[in-house]
Amino acid sequence: MRLSRYFLPVLKENPAEAQIVSHRLMLRAGMIKQASAGIYSWLPLGYKVLRNIERIVHEEQIRAGHVPMLMPTVQSAELWRESGRYDAYGPEMLRIRDRHDRDMLFGPTNEELITDIFRAHVSSYKDLPLTLYHIQWKFRDEIRPRFGVMRGREFFMKDGYNFDLTKEDALHAYNRHLVSYIRTYERMGLQAIPMRADSGPIGGDDTHEFLVLADTGESEVFYDSAVTDIRLGNREINYDDVGQCRAVMEEFTALYARTDETHDEARFVEQVPAERQRRARGIEVGQIFYFGTKYSEPMGATVQGPDGKSVPVHMGSHGIGVSRLVGAIIEASHDDNGIIWPEGVTPFHCGIVNLKQGDEAADAACDGIYAALTALGLDPLYDDRKERAGGKFATMDLIGLPWRITVGPRGLKNGVVELTSRRSGESEELPPEAAVQKIAAIYAPDTGV
Amino acid sequence: MRLSRYFLPVLKENPAEAQIVSHRLMLRAGMIKQASAGIYSWLPLGYKVLRNIERIVHEEQIRAGHVPMLMPTVQSAELWRESGRYDAYGPEMLRIRDRHDRDMLFGPTNEELITDIFRAHVSSYKDLPLTLYHIQWKFRDEIRPRFGVMRGREFFMKDGYNFDLTKEDALHAYNRHLVSYIRTYERMGLQAIPMRADSGPIGGDDTHEFLVLADTGESEVFYDSAVTDIRLGNREINYDDVGQCRAVMEEFTALYARTDETHDEARFVEQVPAERQRRARGIEVGQIFYFGTKYSEPMGATVQGPDGKSVPVHMGSHGIGVSRLVGAIIEASHDDNGIIWPEGVTPFHCGIVNLKQGDEAADAACDGIYAALTALGLDPLYDDRKERAGGKFATMDLIGLPWRITVGPRGLKNGVVELTSRRSGESEELPPEAAVQKIAAIYAPDTGV
Incomplete structure (x- = not known):
């Protein structure tokens, strides 16, 4: 691209509204322009980075055997009433009424919709395991959107859903996602540490968040500094290999690493040698969940097992914040003069x-x-x-x-x-x-x- | 992909709700599933075709020198009040109120937002010509959505906007779009005939629709059959060459070809030899507009010209219905046994x-x-x-x-x-x-x- 034919509106001054460095640099570098509170247009340079991140996520998802599809942004309220989340979700859900006065919403996540697709089409254990994912725009009506694309209202997210016959199979899907996420982040030049977290409104017992260490992160994190020495690198991974995926998961999660939601100070101090205890801040760039039959049971997503009996499937969901990653990468990689793109995501080589x-x-x-x-x-x-x-x-x-x-x-x-x-x-x-x-x-x- | 690991829920029976062949075949081939009225999930096979079409559109836009970016789906009502279209647009606009009671909307098109971006960043004729485009989900709250993705409510569309100093430059942009659109459709195995049309709510004098001939098309069309013999093929096009783009435009638009909106029966009969007069139906898969200063004037999108004087820019907008094309291609290419994908868009080779x-x-x-x-x-x-x-x-x-x-x-x-x-x-x-x-x-x- 010749700059004379491009649209790169860089700003000389620091924009007053930007509180953190990634927001400031994205505005100054002509990557984004605010359209309204918490909602951004991606100018050409920003769009290229966003697409590069999207491409890496797709490539690593497909490598792990997950199947891409696409669900719409606007959903009917009906399915959310079935799962019981419509009233529970709170004011962060953008509720919409269409011209026929039907209750709709701009999807903040897709557990209900994917479960509906599954139950309509899959009825036998022979069609399992199955992991479907999509990368789509979501909306969360944050009361105080801030930090640019890091905490916007309209955001681009990969969310994937596994369907398995047993808890054991679903835990393999969990481990497979953990491994593929680490590879995804590493390809973007990021170290994102899996940390035991809280499951929030998605639900379930097992969940890890992936955190990029950064002073501007909104989460307080506690970890054993040895965890930052672990890399996946170019290891050959066979994503069908249950033992290998579990071993990598254990390698990356054995050391103490938790967000403040699950932090246990006594355990931290006892388990981690004093010189390796780190209290820092981090940016969440992904989260994986195993929640068993939380959605499949109320919504009737069952399959016939090998014994002919009908059982609800075991599920999990797995998200990567694609648009948020653009900000997170800048937080992790910049200097006084501007952004320093890792080669994997740079808008131009x-x-x-x-x-x-x-x-x-x-x-x-x-x-x-x-x-x-x-x-x-x-x-x-x-x-x-x-x-x-x-x-x-x-x-x-x-x-x-x-x-x-x-x-x-x-x-x-x-x-x-x-x-x-x-x-x-x-x-x-x-x-x-x-x-x-x-x-x-x-x-x-x-x-x- | 091994089918045993894929998600391809084909249907044996013909779905009762589908009135036209593309809708029926997309449901039967496991390409889509209705999420709510006029809103579809794209199952893995359908998603692949959608992405292939998106890729071809991107490649041809970039080849023509247009710059990709991305605007959000949810827009503030403010800009639409500035252009005067907020009240004029009618009930097809999906109006939304956020948690702070601000008037928002799910964008049906983006003239206002792109003009706002332009006026914030461009102030000199030296930065022209400029054509920005994006491919994004749109929403039109159709009173009776039907025909599957052909007339859905949430749809995927490429819309591009040119900014030029003079009408003459803007007409080159118009011709450039016409040529690049023909190439885009031909790569998808489609013949889409540019027909003189009506500009509707976008406005302006010059506009052509691109129509794929099909019995199930919703538009009535009138044309000289000789127009169907013209192909762009693999001709070398220099999109900077004003004369060449104009010549190709003239070649493709010289013969009579109009939708019912602009049809002139007397002229048709007089101008077209009887044996070449065709009255048929067509599916609209794109439209280009030149509308001069319709948005730049009220919204103050001006540049300083070479003489130092401030002038409103000349604009046009140009759309391709990406999700609709999936249906249009099937309407144009199928038999009793199913779909016949053109090589350019096939989900698997x-x-x-x-x-x-x-x-x-x-x-x-x-x-x-x-x-x-x-x-x-x-x-x-x-x-x-x-x-x-x-x-x-x-x-x-x-x-x-x-x-x-x-x-x-x-x-x-x-x-x-x-x-x-x-x-x-x-x-x-x-x-x-x-x-x-x-x-x-x-x-x-x-x-x-």
């Missing part, structure tokens, strides 16, 4: 800065680098505006592309351009072709993971 | 039918074909259930995959499998590797277009 737009050699070199990167399937952002170099660098730093190629007449006389890492700030001079190859090599592994 | 699940040679051959197709980046659906061949064939015909590879012990003894075209019904016997190569060749051009 690299920036190209032309130090002297209009200079024949500089223009030609930039065009060549742009064409070469594009031909390799990469997506560069070429700042081809007639602006001062300082302004171009500031914009690139603000929007946080992990790599920048700087092209100017002086370097070209020596046959070199400059390749700069946004994270380290380090630069090296090298021929244009070598810079292109280096960028290609950086992004090559991403497709193979 | 081919089906694999194992005639004797459990037979060692047949299972191994199917596994091999599945692995080979997958390794080539293709997405096959392998019916690995222990069902009779007749049932497997009926399912494959119903869900409409364009190609089927049939594998059985008898053929394998001679080293062959059967490759069958869904459209022609013709089969040929060939070695498994040759069948894989043939499927790969069929889909290869699609990526290069």
Whole structure:
């Protein structure tokens, strides 16, 4: 993309309404614009990041054997009355009345709707196990929306639902989700620690939240610092392997890590060596639940078991906050000059800065680098505006592309351009072709993971 | 995907509520399930087609130089009061009141919101031309939703908005959209004829609707049959070339083609030779508008021109009915046995039918074909259930995959499998590797277009 043809309305000043750094930087980098309280338009740069996160979530869900579908945003109140949650949900549910005066709502979650689909179509244990998921816009009518997309009213979320014959099978689904979530976050450059949590209005006994450590997080967390040393990395995972998924789950959840909802101070102090006790803050970016037959029983979602008897299915639900992750990644990865995107989610793979737009050699070199990167399937952002170099660098730093190629007449006389890492700030001079190859090599592994 | 692990709830009986063939086939093929009146869940097979259509729309929009972004579904009523449309829109607008008693609405279209974004960030003619678009769920509270996703209440639509300094520039944007839309539809295997139409509540003078001819279409159309001979094909289009875009627009709109809204019988009879006069029905799958300063003037979306004077921008809006297209494609492409997907949008590239699940040679051959197709980046659906061949064939015909590879012990003894075209019904016997190569060749051009 050439910047002269793009829509990147960066702001020079810090917007007064933004209290936390991710909100401030998303506004300043031209990623979002508030449409109304807690509701945002995703401007082109923000939309690209949102789609990248969505793509990674899809890829990892499909890898784990889960089946994508899509439920609507507007739901009928009837199903929620059946589960008993319509009246219980409170004022955070956006209630709607249609032209025929029917009670509708903008879905905050989808347990009822998915259970209705299941019971209409599945009647035998032979069709299990089954995990369906979707990524759809949700609405929670927060009384005081704040922190930009981190606590907005309209938000983009992946929610998945497993249907299993037995509790044992459903716990495998739980573990499978835990493992696939860790891989999902790691691909985004995030460490999200599974912490024992409270199940809230979803219900059930077993639940873990995934928390990204950040000073601005709204949750207080307590953990054994050794938990931050554990990585999934590129391990081969067979998601059908019950033992392997359980072992990974145990590895990631054996050490003490809890939110304030479930924190047990006595146990914390007893179980964790003093030098490894951490009290910090975190941002919740996902949660998994096993809730057994909480919805299948009242809603009649049963299957015929191998013995011919009808039994309610065991279920769980599993969510990742896709739009919230955009903010969480920025909270975890930025500096005074702006955002620093991890390679896995960056809106453009690299920036190209032309130090002297209009200079024949500089223009030609930039065009060549742009064409070469594009031909390799990469997506560069070429700042081809007639602006001062300082302004171009500031914009690139603000929007946080992990790599920048700087092209100017002086370097070209020596046959070199400059390749700069946004994270380290380090630069090296090298021929244009070598810079292109280096960028290609950086992004090559991403497709193979 | 192995069918044993998928969720494909096909129906044996014809659902009573479906009046038209696409609705009937989408229900029977397990593509959708009604959630409430005019609101559907997209089951896994339907979701895949929806995503394929969305992808093609994105690719062609980006090719035309338009910039993707995303606006929210829930909007504040304020902006609609500014444009004067809040009261004018009528009961099809789903009006919502939030917990703070603020008037909100589920957006049926986005002229106001995009104009607000534009006026907040763009102030100079130097930032023009600019075309922003998004693909988002919309809601129109139809009094009698019907025909499944063809006339639902919650629907998925691409809507784009151009901002130009002059009427002349805006008309180029109009032509550019017309050309890119034709290419978009052709990639989906559809002929959609641009017809002069009425602008309705969007406003403006210039507007064309794109209509797919189908007996079940809700619009009456009148056209010169020669218009159906025109194809864009693989012509190179330079979307910056004003003359080329205008020439293509003229080529596609010179012959008589109008909906009943603008039909002029006297002119039709005079202008079109009798043997080429056609009166038929069509499904509207898109519409483009030029409406000048209708929104920019009341909402103050102005830029400073080259002469320093402030002028309202010239705008147009351009829509493609993404979810409706799923139905329209089926209306245009089916037979008594089910759907016939065009290769461009098919949910799976081919089906694999194992005639004797459990037979060692047949299972191994199917596994091999599945692995080979997958390794080539293709997405096959392998019916690995222990069902009779007749049932497997009926399912494959119903869900409409364009190609089927049939594998059985008898053929394998001679080293062959059967490759069958869904459209022609013709089969040929060939070695498994040759069948894989043939499927790969069929889909290869699609990526290069």
